[in-house]
Amino acid sequence: MKFYEDNRCLLRYGTAKKLIRANEYLLNLGFKLKVWDAYRPLSVQKIMWEFVKDEDFIAPPWRGSIHNRGAAVDLTLVDLKGNDLEMPSDFDDFSERAKINYNCCSIESIKNRELLAEAMIKNGFRRIKSEWWHFNDEEFEKYDIL
Ligand SMILES: [Zn+2]
Known part of the structure; x- marks a missing residue:
């Protein structure tokens, strides 16, 4: 499902720097990251909540998620050809x-x-139990909801 008008990936500057380091770590092993979702405006959070309505998978818009702070990413691994x-x-x-x-x-x-998790954790992210593709900047509390 497509939720965005364009495909720019926005993150907090500090989070983006960590993500670049994780990608460099993987490039040395012959892989790279493919980002599915990063900063998510509250307007998009509301639409997604309407589809899922399960707090195990998505934060309700009245609480907001770490995606809404620009400090979480959803991503996977690809080879060097993508x-x-x-x-x-x-x-x-x-x-x-x-x-x-x-x-x-x-x-x-x-x-x-596990390789994806290793690259992310070594570079300043934490995983959550319910989604293998989701990672939070370990310093997300520095950032407010945007
Ligand atoms: Zn996520």
């Missing part, structure tokens, strides 16, 4: 398969999910 690497689920698959401890999938997809 081909998606196998992961345990698709993006925004709101099921068990999205959880970071889900292991009823191929070894390859677990390896890829």
